[in-house]
Amino acid sequence: MYLHAHSHAHILLLSVLLQLEATMTNLYNTTAPKKATNLSVNSDLLKKTRALNINLSATLERALREELAKRESAQWIKENRSAIKSYNEFVEQHGCFGDEFREF
Secondary structure: HHHHHHHHHHHHHHHHHHHHHHHHHHHOOEEEEEOOOOOOOHHHHHHHHHHOOOOOOOHHHHHHHHHHHHHOOOOOOOOOHHHHHHHHHHHHOOOOOOOHHHHO
């Protein structure tokens, strides 16, 4: 029973981790065409970034990608909270598979 429960818990964890990886690697279509848009930006910030030749589009895309990843990750954790809780409770009760073989 102990080995079966460990296998089930690790399958659950692996499933949860694979879902997270899929979510993070498919945030958006990176090959979608660019679309022009208008933004309002602090004038001094804009002047200083232009003086340093900072690519506004690339910088905005990077910031949006990071924010999207952060929010999608938080959403994923919220949606999978019960599975994560179940796994953590199992590990608390039974330890991690292979604990008896660890030398660290």
